[in-house]
Each structure stands twice: as C-alpha cells, then as structure tokens.
Amino acid sequence: MMLSDNVFPVCNYPDVVIETGQGSWVTDTQGRHYLDLNSGQFCAVAGHSSPVLRKALMRSLETIQDTHTGMLSAAALQGLKDLGEISGFANPHSILLTTGSEATEFALRYAKHLKEKDGVLALDVGYHGITHGVAGYSMSRARVRPPLPLSFAAPAPLNRDFSNPDSYDYSSELESLREIVEQNSRHIAAFILEPVISGGGMFALPPGYLYEAVKLCRENDIFVIYDECQTGVGRLGDWFSYTGGELPEPDFVVAGKSLGLGIPVSSVTANRDTVDLEKITLGHFSSHQNEGFSGLIVSECVNWIRQDDRLTYIRDAGQDFLRMLQALNHPMVNAPRGKGFMLAFDLTDDEPGGETIALGNRFVEEALKQGLLMQHCNYGRTIRILPNYNTTREEFRDFIQRLEALFNEFE
Template sequence: MNHCLIPVMSYPEIIMQSGKGSYLFDTSGKKYLDFNSGQFCTILGHSNVNLEKKINKANLNLLHTSTGLLSEAVINASLLINTLSGSLNAYSIFLSTGAEVIEFCLRYAKHITKKNGIVCFDCGYHGLSLGAQSITFAGKYATPTVSNVYTIPVANRVFSKRCIDNILFRTDRLLQENEIAAIVVEPVVSVGGMIFLSEYFLHELRCICTKYKVLLIFDECQTGFCRLGEWFAYQKYDVIPDMVATAKGVGLGYPVSLALFNGELIKYMDFSMTHYSSHQNDAFAANIVLAGIDFITKRKILTKVKQKGKYFLKALQRLTEKNKYLLNPRGQGLMLGVNLKEIHGVDSRVIYNVLAQELLENGIIIQGTDRGRVLRFLPDYLITQEDIDFGLHCLSECINGIYKAYDK
C-alpha cells in the first residue's frame, strides 16, 4: 500500500471508502459492521444524512471566530449543556480532542487550587499529549513524565470490595500527605480492560476528595454523551464531580471535545488565568453539539441506548454460555466488554491479532484492549438488533475456528 503518512502505527491492507449507519465500505465495495462506531465517535452512525445536512447548513452560516469572540451557536450550546448537566450546573468550553480537554482540566485544576499534584490510577488511559500521557498507564508512554504525578496501583486491575477499600485507604493517605490538586478517574476503565467501577467506589472517592479539598475529575471521553444511557456517566452513578472531560461521541465523528466545570467552582474559585487555543469555543463545535442534542432528544435516543444495551448484553451473555472461549460478559448502555479465554503459554495478543484479522476478513470491526485479553463493543446508538445478532454470530464462529489451533 503506497502512502506518505508518518508511520505511527501499522494498518491492514483494506482501504475504507464510505460509511453508512453501522457499516463501512471498502474500495472493493465490501461492507464491514463497525462495532466501535469509528474510534467510539460516530454515535449516530456513519454519514447520517439528516444530521449532516443540519450541521452543514449551520457551518455554512458560521464556522469559526477569533478566540476572543463568541457566536450565538456556542452560547446556545453552553446553555443547553448546562440544562442537561443537572446538578453539576455545568459551565463549558468546547475544544477538539480528548487529550486536549484532559490537559485543559489539569491546567485549571492546578491553577484554581494553587496545588501541583495530580493523582491517577495505573490502569487509566487519558490520552497522549504530555500531561495526559503522564497520567496514562502510570506514565508508561511519557518520556519524561511531568512532575508531581502520583499513581495509585490497582493490583491485577481488580476492583473487588476488598481491593477497593485498599485503594481508597491508599488514596486517603496520599491526599493527606501531599499537595494534591485533583484525582482523575474514568467511570468505566476502557483501555485498561472494560472495568465498570462501582457506585460505592466513585462515591467514596468523592468523599475523600471533598475531605481534602481535592478536585474530582471524571474522564468521560468515552462514557459522555449518552454512551451509558444517561447524558453523562456521573448522572448514572449519582456522584457529582468537579470537572468532566468528554470527547469522541460529543463530536459525532468530528473533532470536538468538551470540558464541564461544576458551577460551584466558577462561583468560588480563581479564574484569573486565561486560556487560548485557535479552535476553542468554535461555532463549528457548537453547531455539531447542537445538532447532536436535537437528534438525541427528538428521537428519544437515551431510552434507545438503554434498550439496545440490554439486548446486546443479553445476547452477549447467551453467547458466553454457548462459547467456552468467551468469558465474563459485562456492559452498561452501549458500552460492553467480554474476556477472551487465555491459553497457557500463548501471549493473549497473538490470539487477539489473529482474531481481529479474521473478523475483518469476515466483515466485522471489533477492538481489543488490555493486551488482547478483552474485546470491547461501543457501537453507534442506532445499531439494529439484527446487526447485533449478526455480528455476535460471526464473532463466535471466528473464535471457534481460531481457538482450535491453540486450545489443544
């Protein structure tokens, strides 16, 4: 395949040409069921014509202003988000990517608390810009990490009640002994293995943060914008964070991210530090968010995400009862995961890579995580039951074929 792209990763030979709903089509016309809505972004499907028309019309009217000027669209979007955010009483800034919005939250957490420390968990993924990668997987990818990052280890990535109490105890001590500005946590640890954190854990974390006047930042880059059947995951868990970073789905496939700050912060904290970025609070981002909110509200998408999520989870549970190579199905809304059986002496990544290739050849796009041990499903919110059944059937067939070679 001849191209002039910087080789930041390896790609399969297939070249995509178009998309429609839950499907992508390659240059030969072959179709692929996209179980991951792109990179979890095209939540209302690929090339949703009604939506695109609305967005294009708004963009033809106004796309961009200088950083120091506001548009009607961005004001309206911030007011709508404020209403949807409920008890958070959110104040927003519109940015472009997940890493950028995490970086923004860290910058302001340090500024408004006048403290430097940031606490994260070693299984968290928060992006790859310098600050974000310093808190991603304990700074594993950062050379060097930024200073004053404190990582809490989660042994074997297990969040049982006993492990949680241990993690909470360590967190309490860390916050007591150090100058900490904020803790960053994903309500669903996705890249780290599709771990659905308990309400108990998130509540207790909230209490510890309040006790030591440390800000609680929810990284909702994946869970935000209805993925779990609520606008934001914090609403599902009934835990009010101080800051929320969201991205991916909020942009419907366009590069849009959003930071939500608790209204209480805005009232009582020091916001004397300015922030400039060429694309902050663009009309472009607001046009997309406004179109998304309109579509989601009018078509009752929150209810649909809950219904389809339940259907998907049941189908996944039925599959794991029949297929011994799939274990521990789990999910909330349209965010689901299942473990692949590990074979003694075989690197889980090897099996996963063969499986991903085989699935692609069979027209299914699924991503693995946690070094190939877990498959994750974050489809678009309009996916049909037929497509869920079809995709899971293909998955099961491919798995049976592949494991025959390894499970002897």
Template sequence: MSETHVERRARLMGPNVPTFYRSPVHLVRGEGVWLWDAAGKRYLDCYNNVPHVGHCHPKVVEAIAKQAATLNTHTRYLHDMVLDYLERLLGTFKNGIGQGILTCTGSEANDIALRMAQAATGKTGIIVTDDTYHGNTTAVSQLSARRPQIGERWPNVRLVPAPNSLLRPDPDGTIFAGHVKAAMAELAAAGFGTSALLICPMFANEGLPSLAPGWLAPTEAALRAEGALIIADEVQPGFGRSGSHFWGHERLGFKADIVTMGKPMGNGHPVAAVVTTPEIMASFRNVFSYFNTFGGNPVSAAAAMAVLQVIEEEGLQERAAKSSAYVKDRLEALNHPLIADVRANGLFFAVELRDGDKGATAFSVQLVENMVARGFLMNVIGADRNVLKIRPPMAFDIEHADLLIDALAAALAETKVPA
C-alpha cells in the same frame, strides 16, 4: 512499480503511525452503523464511538453545511450558536455545573481540566489509574502508562492500580480508596498536595470492570476530606452511552467537579469541551489566560447541537439500554473455554478471554482479526490486551446485535488457541 497505500502513508506521515489490524482497513464510505472499504466490502462498525449517532448522519451533515455557508469565526467575536449549544449542553448536568469551554479535542479538554483543578485547589498533584489514557498533550501524556516517557514521569503524578472486578475484587471500592489515600499522602509529603483524581467513569481503557453505583463513594469521601476534586473524563461514557444515564459519572453515582468530553460530541467533527462550576471556572480564568482559535467556532457548535437533537429525537439513550440488555444476554450465552467474563455498560461491552491465570492475549488478537475478515470491526483493551472491546455507534440496534453475536460465535469456534 507503484507504491502501496501503506508505503505511501509511511513516506508522507513517517514511521510507526498507528493503524488498526494486521491488514489495515482502507475505508471510503460510511452510513449509520455500516462502513465500506475501497474494494466495496461492507463492515458492521462495532467499535467506533466517534460517529456517536451514526456515520454521516444527515442532520449533522446538514447542520455543518448550513453553518459553514453562513459564518465561521471564533469566540473573540459574539455569536449565538456557541451560547445556544452550551446552554443546551449544560442543561444535561447537575450538581452546580453551569459553565464550559469548547475545545477541538478531548486532549485539550483534559489539559484544561488539570489546570482548573490546580487553580481551584492551589495544589498540583494529580492521581490517575495505572492503565489509563486521557490524551496526547505534554501534560496528559504524563498520565498514561502505555507509552514510554522521555526522562522521569513528572513527580506530581501518581498512578494507582486500576479496578479489575475479575482479578482483584473490590465490591465496595475500599481497596481502590486505600490506594488513592496512599497516593494523596505521598503527594502531600512531597509538597505537591492533591488537586484532583482524573478517571473515566467506566474505566473503559482499563477493561470496563463491573462496578456498582456508589462504588467510588469511599474514594470521593477521601478526596473531599483533603479538598481535592474529581475530574470525569466522559469521552467514552458520555452522551447516553450507558443507557441508564446521560453521563457515566451519574451512573457510577459520584459528583464530578469538572467534566471533559470529546470524540462523540460532534459525530466526527473535531469538537470537545470541559465544563465545571462557576466557582472553579472563575478560579481558572483568574489564574490562567486561555484562548482557543477553533474551540467554540459556530460550525463545531452546530455539529454538536445536531448530535444532541438526534440523541433526543431518535431516543438513542433508551435504545442503548434496550440493546445493551439483549447483547449482554447473547454474549453470556456464548460457550467457549477461554471466556472468563462478560461485562456491559450500555452500548459498551467487554468479553474477557483468559487461559487459566493468564490473559489469552494472542487468541484475543487473532479473534479480532478473524472478525474483521468477516466484516465486523472491534478491538481489544486491558493491560494484557485480552478483553474484546465492543463499542458501536448509538444507532446500533438488536438486528445488528444478532449479526454480530452470530459471527462472533462462529469466529470463536474457528479461531485456533495458540500453542
């Protein structure tokens, strides 16, 4: 008897390797916002930000193939492509950010960012929220509260309550700032001091709370007073996803000292980066010896350059702003007793489902399964896993939005509320 795909996967990859959905989707092809499984079923991708400009975008594919056929090496040799890309990338930033390091993953970028903050400040304490995710290295895994730690959490790490605009209103950010101040005081008393606050400017994994521009100002002031830095993890908000701004920290209205990015940067090609000011970079380079064999290779840089070109040529940031307003209006028009809130930040949407004072976790999970069965990929986020996470590729337009919302309305009506 032949083994199933799932059985083969477990035999070759080991136990507990994560997959989405109760019946994992076996994908074989993608194009734009569409995906097809091994049985030929088509899915509208409303979840994956990795193919930022659309699955298998021909200009990105062409750039990868052309460079791969010419040269691929690393940054201990001189080549123009990595410099050309960095120059264009850095041109999208303000506030003195002017140098960068290319890596392979966002985890690596965040790991470097932590060391940059330590080198620049001479302190080792780090503050993050209590429902965050910033990667898989030994260092950044210490920042996640979602996975068990082996032994105690590192003593130089402090977790503060994540903002939640529905359950814990904090319209001017003073409550969050109070938590950060308390964490800084603890780190100072313990002898670590605070090197940086690391956040996603959308607080995407925390549930995408609605935060007004300037919301982080009290926190920023408190950090500056102690000489601490702010690291913006732009893996999810960056590259125009917010519609109104190219970077999420610009939309929220704070100055980022260090910015990291990853998944969407190469449209699926493994490339990521950390960028900062020349002063902070010099501190890092003078303290740490760092080299990444594959980070900054010409093929990765070519893929990333093509992504920037497509965003500009196809007006994807502007299209995101237009589609965002339309999707939010349609989501707000949905009528269901468990819908407690609808939130949007460019092409990133959250629908929070609650049953009284409890998150409607079981209903939310079943609703996602029903949407997948209908051919629409999405997922859940938030501490209670009761917030629908809708985060499509940037090629997602109004015609796709109508397909999504019509299907969601039908699935909401048919999904049973667990007893």
C-alpha cells in the same frame, strides 16, 4: 508497520482501506462491507454519514464555522447551553474544544491553576489522552520522557464480579488512595478518572469506592474530574455516568468522542457549585475553542438524542446485546459485561502480556475477514464493543453470527 503510502508509521494498519461509511457499515476500496462495532473510534455515534451530522455541518457552512478565539457566536452559546443542561449540574459553565486529550489537558490546567497546586492523581490503569501531559497521568506514564513530576497513581479497584458492581471489596485500593492523598494533598490539585476504565480492561468503578474517593478529595482540597470521553453523552444510556444518580457528581466533567458525532468536538464543564470560577486569572486562547461548528454539532447531537429518546433505546437494546453475548457460552467469551452501548468480553483469563497481545491481534484480523470491525484493549485480552446509538438488534444478531463463524477459525 506499513511504510508505504506516505503514512507516518504509528499503527499496525491492516491491508484494508476504507472508502465510504453508511449507518453501522463501512465499505472498503475493494467494495467489501464491514459491520463497524465501534462507531469509528467510538465517535460516530449517530452512524456513518449521519443526517444528524450532515444537518449540523450544513448549518455551519451556511452560517458560521470559525470565530476569533476571543469572541463568541450564537451557535457556540447555544451549544454551551445544551451541554450545560445535559451535565446535570445546577450551575454549569463549559468550554468547547476539539479532542479528548485537549479537554483533559484543559481541565487539569485549570484545576492546577485554581487550587494553586501542581500535582495530579490518577488511577494506575486509566487513560486520559495522548498528549505529553495527560499521557503522563495515564497507564502509559512510564513511556513519557522525562517523567512528569508530581504524577501520582493509585491502584484501580478492578471488580471482576461483573454481575454485581458493588460486591467488590475495594478496601485495600481505598486505603492506598487514602495514603497517597494524605501524604501528598498539599501537591495534588485533582483526581482524574474514568467512571468505566476502558483501555485498562473495561471495568466499571464500584460506586461505593467513588463515593469514598470524592469525599476524601473534598476533605483534602482536591478537585474530582470525571473523564467521560467514552462514557458520556449517552453511551451508558444516561447523559453521563452520574446523571442517573448512581454516582457522586464530580467538580468537572470532560466529554469528547460522541459529542462530535465523528467530528473532533470535546468539552469541559465545571460544576460552579464546587468550583470557584471567579478566581480565574489564567487565560486560554486556542484556535478552535468555542467554535461555531462545535456549538452546532453539540446542539444537533443533544437534540437528536433527546427527541429520539435514544437514552431509553441505548439502555434497553444494550441489555439485549449483553444477553446475546452471554448466550454465546463460548470459551473465548469470558465475563461478558457492560452497560448501555459500552460492552466487552475477555478472550481469555490469562494475565495481560505478550501472549494476550498476539491473541487479540489475531482475533481482530480474523474479525476483519468475517466483515467485522473490532478492537481489543487491555493488552489484547479484552474486546471492546461500542456501537453507534442507532445499531439495531438485527445488526447485533448479524454480529453474533459472524462471531460464531470467527470462533470456528480458532478451533
């Protein structure tokens, strides 16, 4: 770990310091350029130094940034309206927050409050944030001390036949879920899940499993929360994973990352048709909830994606990107997969562990030398690619060429 430069040592930072960013590229303090395949940390979806974000921030500086938490601004109200529209819910009610962790905490806080139950069900390899509570419902739950009580983990159905999302026989995972729910429904307030498990290996949940899970939860008085911090706001070529009609609607949807275009803005939207908000007696009072700046950024983000028909572009270009990955036909490109601008491949078929971490780290280091900013997940086995929504086919071809040069380093 780097212990210099006053940095709290929480990551293995590389010996590269970024100075500026423009579109899909960032430049380091030595003047070297890197193609950023992950739109920052999957957030800067209009690209770096985006005119869309600049417009929202300038409007915020000229009008309103921060309001008394107990008051609303016109900017926040407009952002909430725009967010409600893209949620696809007939009767949406939302709150704007900052990080994804804050938003998942909020959704669970109110799910527990409304159901008057204290337990949470999640998938064993899910990820919902880094704060104490949601980390206790994520794949790192074992590292939370003391362990959270009433944290239930169901085995995730990990469909490895990526060409056929509903081909997987999820009956054993569904049976485990049923057992947990039936034995503990008096405790479980909510089932929180990522429609595409990201950190746990980039697996889309089989739609059939999700329909059964939502039905089971409804029958057992349990809310379903989709954590769409990664999949939401255009990433899959739709506003959310379910707005194209392929998945059942949840009771709450959480957004983050892309919603803020690179600035910390997140949200929770309740589906008022299934969530009785009249029952709320619990207040929530945090410094940056429903801020003017958040509302302005959300509105600009939604307007930009809409006016530009970005969703269609993400769907079409995403398919082309996937085809380019598939055409690589290299032993280090296993199971290329994904939808829209959320793509991945496995470096190896080996089980995730110490060796895959070493391989993933080396891959990312070599990528940096080739001018590529890349990230691994799933203990180094899987490479995630979540580019900004303006990434061009030309830039993706450039990436493929650099990837080929990178593979030569492993020969």
